[in-house]
Amino acid sequence: MPKLLEILLNPNPILRKKSLPVAVDDILKPDFQSFLADLKETMIKKDGAGLAAPQVGKNIRVVVIQNDNQIFFLINPVITKKSWAREIEEEGCLSVLSKKGEIIYAPVERHKKINCIYLNEKGEKKKISAEKLLARIIQHETDHLDGVLFIDKIAKIKPKKK
Ligand SMILES: [Zn+2]
Numbered sequence: 001m002p003k004l005l006e007i008l009l010n011p012n013p014i015l016r017k018k019s020l021p022v023a024v025d026d027i028l029k030p031d032f033q034s035f036l037a038d039l040k041e042t043m044i045k046k047d048g049a050g051l052a053a054p055q056v057g058k059n060i061r062v063v064v065i066q067n068d069n070q071i072f073f074l075i076n077p078v079i080t081k082k083s084w085a086r087e088i089e090e091e092g093c094l095s096v097l098s099k100k101g102e103i104i105y106a107p108v109e110r111h112k113k114i115n116c117i118y119l120n121e122k123g124e125k126k127k128i129s130a131e132k133l134l135a136r137i138i139q140h141e142t143d144h145l146d147g148v149l150f151i152d153k154i155a156k157i158k159p160k161k162k
Helices: 030-045 132-145
Strands: 050-052 062-067 070-082 086-091 106-111 113-119 125-131
Touching: 030 050, 030 062, 030 070, 050 132, 062 132, 070 132, 086 132, 106 132, 113 132, 125 132
Parallel strands: none
Antiparallel strands: 050 062, 062 070, 070 113, 086 106, 113 125
């Protein structure tokens, strides 16, 4: 049974460290697979759009994302292409809470479209082209692997009302 992991809250030095790549040979090991299951379980229970390993205290390059009823892992993700076009939308993060313990939302400018290469949970090389919300989630989560939080990037302009 997967277990719920504790989510670290800002400020915490682990959230600010650059995380290390996962060795491909480790991906299929039972310990790593159970970590993936725990990370996924924690994201689902906390209702996050994504969760990065440093947020649960592990400085390794792993994130889990849920979008459009699909859940997938990105291991050692690298954003290989970024659109010139950008857009500003509000973001929140399970690691960034107000003093009352509520999620803080703030506008962040992100590339509208990206390409990303990564390894999946079986250690297979994958490539994804994403836009809009999914592109935003991937950029937010991969930032975590470099010790960057969305509050470092708050846009000065408000997002456009739709
Ligand atoms: Zn986050």
